[in-house]
Amino acid sequence: MDIRNTLMILEKVQAVKWPSGRARTGAQKTVNPGLFDALWGRDCLLCLDPSPAAALCEYCERLLPVSLLRCPRCAVPMPEARECADCLRDPPAFDDVTAAFDYRFPVDRLVRRFKFSADLAVGAYLGTALARAVDALPRPDLVLASPASAARIRERGFNPALVLARHAARRLGLRSDARALAKVRHTPPQAGLGREDRHQNLAGAFALSRTVAGLHVAVVDDVMTTGATLGALASVLKEAGARRVSGWVAARTPEPPAEA
Numbered sequence: 001m002d003i004r005n006t007l008m009i010l011e012k013v014q015a016v017k018w019p020s021g022r023a024r025t026g027a028q029k030t031v032n033p034g035l036f037d038a039l040w041g042r043d044c045l046l047c048l049d050p051s052p053a054a055a056l057c058e059y060c061e062r063l064l065p066v067s068l069l070r071c072p073r074c075a076v077p078m079p080e081a082r083e084c085a086d087c088l089r090d091p092p093a094f095d096d097v098t099a100a101f102d103y104r105f106p107v108d109r110l111v112r113r114f115k116f117s118a119d120l121a122v123g124a125y126l127g128t129a130l131a132r133a134v135d136a137l138p139r140p141d142l143v144l145a146s147p148a149s150a151a152r153i154r155e156r157g158f159n160p161a162l163v164l165a166r167h168a169a170r171r172l173g174l175r176s177d178a179r180a181l182a183k184v185r186h187t188p189p190q191a192g193l194g195r196e197d198r199h200q201n202l203a204g205a206f207a208l209s210r211t212v213a214g215l216h217v218a219v220v221d222d223v224m225t226t227g228a229t230l231g232a233l234a235s236v237l238k239e240a241g242a243r244r245v246s247g248w249v250a251a252r253t254p255e256p257p258a259e260a
Helices: 003-017 021-030 033-040 058-063 085-089 107-117 120-134 150-156 160-172 195-201 228-239
Strands: 096-102 142-145 181-183 206-208 216-224 244-252
Touching: 096 120, 107 120, 107 160, 107 216, 107 244, 120 160, 120 216, 120 244, 142 160, 160 216, 160 244, 206 228, 216 228, 228 244
Parallel strands: 096 244, 142 216, 216 244
Antiparallel strands: 181 206
């Protein structure tokens, strides 16, 4: 049995052990973290084997997809570390992007559990991994989260990007602002839209409520596909005088959409 099938079976086991990510989140919110671990133990987030020292066991940690060579501008995996054709042809408003992982198995499953089942243990792991990925880079003056609309927050109960931003900023000792960026217009989900439709979908959707003139700003998001969301946010920040805008994402899709 290959690892993909094994993990699919283990996910079903996890659903029994934890009826939902929200149940786990509820326990984590109401129980002291040390007591939580003592009562339930610490299992690997993927295979459920005991993993007292880390969120993932050593074996599952080695499964995570990480591309060492990327476009320095948009972080798409490349055969060599150089700007991709899309960024050369149409430079985005942001200056650089760093991705902790590729959006491939099994990271895609972790991200979906975090976003759609509110598994904050996964969110904490991804935020910490993101902090490690950017640790050697120049420190930004401010860390912001890609905002979600009020309707999306009501639907999910939280903004995944904000959870990641808080974990990463705290790990790195950086200043963050949860309210600086806002999504002032609800938009249909980006999933399933082509590159141009994604850009049009986000026109006029974001607003900024603080001064960023002269600052290097990092914007955190969970997944980057075409870069439309980060590009729209970077445009707002650059128009307000931001000196540099970096994107920090937990996962980057491995390649541009076919129509790109």
